[in-house]
Amino acid sequence: MSTQASVASAIIRLHPGDDVIIATRQLLPGTRIDAEQLVVTGLIPPGHKIATRDIAKGEPVKRYNQIIGVAREAIARGQHVHVQNLGMSEFAREHVFGVDAQPTAYVKEPAHFMGIRRGDGRIATRNYIGILTSVNCSATVARAIADHFRRDVHPDALADYPNVDGVIALTHGLGCGIDTQGEGIRILRRTLAGYAVHPNFASVLFVGLGCETNQIDGVLEAGGLGSSDLKLRSFTIQDSGGTRKTIERGIAMVQEMLADANRIQRVPVPASHLSIGLQCGGSDGYSGISANPALGAAVDRVVRHGGTAILSETPEIYGAEHLLTRRAVSPAVGEKLLARIAWWQDYCARNGGALDNNPSAGNKAGGLTTILEKSLGAVAKGGTTNLVDVYEYAQPVAAKGLVFMDSPGYDPVSATGQVASGANVICFTTGRGSAYGCAPSPSLKFATNNTLWERQADDIDLNCGGVIDGSASIDELGEAIFQMMLDCASGTRTKSELHGYGQSEFVPWQVGVVT
Structure with a gap:
């Protein structure tokens, strides 16, 4: 096989212990990746995964240094890793409580x-x-x-x-x-x-x-x-x-x-009055690398300024909930989160469904293969601070800091619950493209990649694709998003507000029997 010239910055490695790397652009067969000392053996779409070692059938595969599934067949080094050879797996997750919880470093002079x-x-x-x-x-x-x-x-x-x-x-x-x-x-x-x-x-x-x-x-x-x-x-x-x-x-x-x-x-009012609903929709392989962690960096700022951030979409933290329980401020809070996971497992079972029926077709086209992989990227929206409480859908949120509100992963239903709980700004990341808005709370949208931004800037408030090409850092974007939150809360209209979105997106969660 003749190889092309080595491509610099064509991939991202997220953790030394990962079994895959992520393509930052489309890679052709024969492309040499010197940083990993491998040659790509098939066409790799942008945002998709490449095996960095030979993986045996049935062996677990890691991204973010966490298991995202098991090999459905033997996978060779340099091969495309996706739905054709990676599948969902059930495995024991250690749910420990509070081991990563740390005192919050509040700012001395909160923003307004x-x-x-x-x-x-x-x-x-x-x-x-x-x-x-x-x-x-x-x-x-x-x-x-x-x-x-x-x-x-x-x-x-x-x-x-x-x-x-x-x-x-x-x-x-x-x-x-x-x-x-x-x-x-x-x-x-x-x-x-x-x-x-x-x-x-x-x-x-x-x-x-x-x-x-x-x-x-x-x-x-x-x-x-x-x-x-x-x-x-x-x-x-x-x-x-x-x-x-x-x-x-x-x-x-x-x-x-x-x-x-x-x-x-x-x-002027302190930023402690911010209550931010966190959403991601139309996710792709870059969501957990760029826009989600950038939003998480902004959330850390909101919390340090005394405000509230509401993480939701329970089916889309499934498989990553153990990372949140480690940050719970008490065993009781951790148990409340696990109780919501258990409720969903029962809910799916009695309705003939399964929590691993995600990702969507668009998610898969963007490089996400299993719900485990999607969830590990989704929890990045919650930043790094403590999980201080867990609420049921649409319950009034009274706590300050990062909280979790139970909801479906379907964005309009989830955001409706967050607004009912008191969110006065929604922040929404997307990799495939979103045309969502929310009323009466404004909705800011953040693109995970440059291609989406170029295609749909009319609907997106900020591009986080600079993380992928190296032109921006997570911390820089986190600061920019935090300032956008303050500006938005001060009355600056979002793209979705300018388009008139918001009324049709009110969708309460329907769980009861309709007779």
Whole structure:
């Protein structure tokens, strides 16, 4: 075989103990990698893995110095390692608690951002009026009420209210045909209650049909909310006399809310009021090398400044949870995380699924082979500080520091739960490309590679591909992301906000039986 000239910086080795290296560009058969003293024996797409030694069938394969699967057949040194020869494996993971926990090195002079201080002391990063629905049956009227105030359709509708970011309707497909005492309705009510009191809403209007299982009073009761609060008003279609009258009534109510919502000003507040929801979607082989650890470096800064970061997507930390339990501040916190993993294992079993049905087709095209590999890269978003608590989906997050909130890996469902838990900014990494936004909390998106940035810069707020080509460091990007968080929380609009994303991405988690 004739070999090409040796290619410098064509690969990344993540750990001396790894059995694979990662291609930073497409490599042709015969390419010589002098740093590893090997010759590539097949076509290697960018972001994909190359074996650095001969691996026997059934032998475990390591990346990040962690097992990412076992060889399904013998793999030769220099060969492409992917779905054709690497498979998922079950193996014992040592779940020890707190051995890597360290005291947090808080900064002496925390950073500030220009936030909105509500009358009760809560801090907002945006200033919306929200329209929530108790059931799918009221979704159309809710959207019609909000559409009356759309600046792109009715430019003068909010002309007198420049401090109001908009009137948005968050609708869903649930609310009836559901067990009144079951887990499904508890999660739905917890989610809606979390949005109803989110500080990014100046006021909220709740619209129902009237006869649904998920009664508005039930939502308010579940969230400990008062129906007499003028900032939280509700009514139903049946009581209002039908669709047209309901829309007219809702428009009039929002009109009454606007003047009060407009009477705000941004003031300097400490970064301890940041609550960052961490997401990754459309991941690739670079996610765990560039954007995820860069976001993790920013998260470490958020924590040191007294703020909160919410890691989620339980099926996408599966296989890496042992790294989080090592950072748990107590055995109780570690056990709470393992309890959520156990819940998912049972949930998948009784629904005929499996936690290792990931990665997606796009993930695999980008170089990820097993859920173990994907999870090990995904946990990097959580940085290096202690895991201080674990929450169920949409539970209010009270702790400061890095926490975990249980959720599916599906981004809209997961981020919906994070916002319900109090996240006032979402940070979203992507390697394949994402067109996601979130309301009422703004969503920043970070590309893992230069190619994505060049192709989809219209949707991405920051490129982390410099880690791959050596033009930027994880720490430099972590600082840049932290500053973007502060700017975003101060009112700087994200790419997804400029495109109008956010209303359609409200997707509460549906787990209950629908009858």
